[in-house]
Amino acid sequence: MQPLIELQDLTHAYTDAENNQVLALQKLNLQIEQGEFLAVIGANGCGKSTLAKHLNALLLPTGGKCLVNGMDTQDESHLWDIRQTVGMVFQNPDNQIVAAVVEEDVAFGLENIGVPHAEIRPRVETALKAVDMSAYALHAPHLLSGGQKQRVAIAGVVALEPRCIVMDEPTAMLDPLGRKEIMATVKKLQREKQITFVYITHYMNEAMQADRVIVMDHGQIVMQGKPAEVFSRVAELQTLHLEAPLAATVAADLRHAGLSLPRDIITNEELAAALCR
Amino acid sequence: MSIRLEHVDFIYMQGTPYEKQALSDVSLTINKGEFVAVIGHTGSGKSTMVQHLNGLLQPSKGKVFIEDVDLAGKAPNIKACKQKVGMVFQYPEHQIFAETVFEDIAFGPRNKGMSEAEVEQQVHEAMDFVGLDYETYAKRSPFQLSGGQMRRVAIAGVVAMKPDYLILDEPSAGLDPGAKEAIFERIMKLYQARKIAIILVTHSMEEAARYANRILVLSKSRILMDGTPREIFLHHRDELRQASLDIPQTVQLVELLRQGGLKLPEGLLTEPAVVAAIKKVRGLH
Numbered sequence: 150m151q152p153l154i155e156l157q158d159l160t161h162a163y164t165d166a167e168n169n170q171v172l173a174l175q176k177l178n179l180q181i182e183q184g185e186f187l188a189v190i191g192a193n194g195c196g197k198s199t200l201a202k203h204l205n206a207l208l209l210p211t212g213g214k215c216l217v218n219g220m221d222t223q224d225e226s227h228l229w230d231i232r233q234t235v236g237m238v239f240q241n242p243d244n245q246i247v248a249a250v251v252e253e254d255v256a257f258g259l260e261n262i263g264v265p266h267a268e269i270r271p272r273v274e275t276a277l278k279a280v281d282m283s284a285y286a287l288h289a290p291h292l293l294s295g296g297q298k299q300r301v302a303i304a305g306v307v308a309l310e311p312r313c314i315v316m317d318e319p320t321a322m323l324d325p326l327g328r329k330e331i332m333a334t335v336k337k338l339q340r341e342k343q344i345t346f347v348y349i350t351h352y353m354n355e356a357m358q359a360d361r362v363i364v365m366d367h368g369q370i371v372m373q374g375k376p377a378e379v380f381s382r383v384a385e386l387q388t389l390h391l392e393a394p395l396a397a398t399v400a401a402d403l404r405h406a407g408l409s410l411p412r413d414i415i416t417n418e419e420l421a422a423a424l425c426r
Numbered sequence: 427m428s429i430r431l432e433h434v435d436f437i438y439m440q441g442t443p444y445e446k447q448a449l450s451d452v453s454l455t456i457n458k459g460e461f462v463a464v465i466g467h468t469g470s471g472k473s474t475m476v477q478h479l480n481g482l483l484q485p486s487k488g489k490v491f492i493e494d495v496d497l498a499g500k501a502p503n504i505k506a507c508k509q510k511v512g513m514v515f516q517y518p519e520h521q522i523f524a525e526t527v528f529e530d531i532a533f534g535p536r537n538k539g540m541s542e543a544e545v546e547q548q549v550h551e552a553m554d555f556v557g558l559d560y561e562t563y564a565k566r567s568p569f570q571l572s573g574g575q576m577r578r579v580a581i582a583g584v585v586a587m588k589p590d591y592l593i594l595d596e597p598s599a600g601l602d603p604g605a606k607e608a609i610f611e612r613i614m615k616l617y618q619a620r621k622i623a624i625i626l627v628t629h630s631m632e633e634a635a636r637y638a639n640r641i642l643v644l645s646k647s648r649i650l651m652d653g654t655p656r657e658i659f660l661h662h663r664d665e666l667r668q669a670s671l672d673i674p675q676t677v678q679l680v681e682l683l684r685q686g687g688l689k690l691p692e693g694l695l696t697e698p699a700v701v702a703a704i705k706k707v708r709g710l711h
Contacts, residue, residue: 166570192602193573240600292444294468321600324468324629326670351602390604395675395697402701406710417679424704425686 152180153218153313153345154204154235160212161199161368173199175368176213181347183312186339188356188376189349191365192390197349200365201315204347205235218312233262236306240318242298243291245305251293252277252286255304262309276308279342280334296327300334307338313345314338320352332358353380353394357415364389377413396420427458427493429479429511429591429623434488436474448474449485450647458590461617461624463634463655466644467670472627475644476593479625480511509538512589516596518580519573527553527571527579528564534587552586555619556612574605578612585616592616593625598633610637631674635659635695645669660693676700 161174173196181187189197202208203215206222218234220227239245248254255273264272277283280300285293290301299319306314316335320328332355338344348359356362362379364372366389372379380386383393383401393401393415400414400423414420436449448471456462456479466472477483478490481497481504490497492507501507515521524530531549540548553560556578563571568579577597584592594613598606614637617624628634634641634655641658643651643666650669651658658666659677666673680694683704690703705711 166567192604296468318600325631325672326467351600353603390602392603395679398697399679399701399704403704403708403710406705408708408710417675417682420679421682421686421688424683424708425688 150183151219153183153185154181154347155179155216156203156213157216158213159200159203159210159215161196161203161208162211172368174203177368177370179363179370181313181345184339184343184345186335186346186348186358186360188359188362189347189365190351190353190356190362190391195365196368197365198317199368201237201317201347201349204313204315205237206231207237229262233309234311235313235315236309236311238299238302238306238314238316238319240321242295242302242322245302246290246298249289250286251282251288251290251301254290254301255308258305258309272308272310273304276304279307279338280304281337294327295323296330299323299327299331303331303334303338307342307344311344313347315347315349317349318351319348320350320355328352328355353392356380357394364391377415380415381413427590428455428491430455430491430494431475431478431485432489432491434478434485434490436471436478436483437486438474440486447647449478452488452649454642454649454652456591456623456625458623459621460640461638462626462640462642463638464625464627464642464644465629465631465634465671466650470644470669471647472644473595476513476595476625476627479591479593480513481508482513509587510590511593512584512587512591513593514581514584514595514597516599518584518597519568519576522568522576522580525567526565527558527568530568530579531583531586534583538587548586548588549582552582555585555616556582557608558582572605574601574608577601577605577609581609581612588620589622591623591625593627595627596629597626598628598630613637631659631672632676635674635676643669643671656693656695659695 156177156179159174159177162170162172165171191197206228209223215222217231220231222231246254247257252273255276256269259269259272277286280303282300282304290298320331335346339346350356357376362376363370380394381397383397386393396417397415400410400420404410410423414423431452431454434449434452438446438448464472495501495507497504522530528549531552532545535545535548550560558578568576597609638655641655642649651662659673663673676695676697680690684690689707694700694703
């Protein structure tokens with residue numbers, strides 16, 4: 150099966166305020182499969198957000214290619230198809246909400262792309278149901294919690310029926326409960342609607358729940374694999390200014406002291422199982 | 427040397443259909459030299475509470491004292507008292523406005539009426555404290571810096587006011603783990619060198635456990651708990667969960683290990699302590 154998104158030597162160069170040439174992305178090669186939940190982690194300034202903006206042609210490559218469902222983002226005739234294939238959710242829910250009533254906010258994108266009126270209502274209802282916000286359809290968005298607002302923003306994207314949603318630190322401004330709501334929503338949409346997720350985050354415990362993790366540094370992919378493969382490499386993560394999960398760090402310390410433990414421990418449960426046998 | 431709230435109530439939009447009680451009968455004293463973490467889920471009243479500490483909000487009922495001066499009274503030194511409390515809001519880099527790092531940090535001290543020589547001295551010291559080299563950064567535009575550096579400029583602007591009490595509302599939100607660590611290293615240095623009070627609003631139980639010596643838990647507009655990290659995280663786990671808060675990862679891990687039959691002692695809160703305890707029961711060194 151053709152990957153939904155394919156990056157071929159994707160490069161993004163720009164000139165900064167002091168006239169230096171900066172390579173935000175350097176010859177990135179990556180395939181994102183249909184239905185995959187891919188987490189992207191890396192320190193501030195590593196190129197994560199630049200990468201995200203290439204996936205629906207908000208930015209265009211200065212070298213190499215970005216193919217979305219086979220369409221080259223540099224080909225302007227595909228622009229609207231690409232934007233409809235890949236939706237985006239950003240960090241601050243307040244900046245993404247435009248209407249005074251939740252259901253109108255979710256309908257906004259549909260009206261914009263000219264969906265017939267009779268079709269809008271069922272699509273809004275389905276989208277709100279998908280993010281568990283049906284009960285709030287007639288509420289005012291500004292009186293909702295951060296997690297609820299962010300779910301309304303996700304519903305606005307889901308209503309457009311994209312095949313992929315790119316989320317750029319969607320939980321950075323939320324409390325622990327809000328963060329759990331967003332994680333549960335992502336997994337539900339992946340499971341029930343087979344939506345592909347590219348999920349940028351600084352929270353390692355969120356990335357641990359993805360199917361695959363890529364780690365970026367200075368515009369390049371420096372590590373990738375299943376969460377257990379990536380997060381058990383404690384020392385490497387630390388040199389990249391990232392933190393390994395507690396269980397992986399403790400396991401590494403214990404191994405260092407001579408205890409033999411499985412290599413791929415990343416959760417507290419796995420560590421407990423290994424130690425309490 | 428303290429900030430004191432006495433039976434403070436606060437009601438938003440009183441007398442309208444949107445009326446909401448944000449604080450109910452909150453009494454507490456924060457002394458200089460304390461590092462207090464304020465935790466609670468969204469809407470629990472954390473931000474409303476800390477905005478009372480420097481008179482940004484005035485209580486609907488009850489009283490606020492800074493150094494025993496009633497902020498609602500008529501004492502001539504009320505303004506001076508309020509200036510002892512510095513506030514770093516969430517995402518403070520959004521409030522940066524000046525053309526150079528120097529000008530941005532100098533804004534507060536100048537407003538306070540310091541001489542230019544004093545202003546320069548304060549800016550220099552504040553930049554040292556947040557770990558920004560004066561020679562390299564003072565003349566630069568703050569808008570060319572990274573997110574973590576911009577945040578340090580914003581914190582320096584408050585530090586330059588030499589507050590006795592420093593309120594930080596989620597200072598690490600949106601930063602990568604390396605930048606988080608750097609910010610907290612600077613905050614701890616400031617706390618230890620100047621012996622001020624730090625009031626840290628955070629959603630991270632790990633930060634609260636690691637840095638604070640006192641934790642205030644807010645829930646439904648009231649103070650639910652007030653104690654040391656050890657008391658709160660080790661002895662009130664169920665109440666925390668009921669207030670929809672997490673417990674630190676370390677405490678969760680120890681709980682699982684003890685359930686699994688590993689004979690670990692109670693009272694383990696930090697990662698090195700957990701590792702040492704496991705090594706001990708396994709006879710490792």
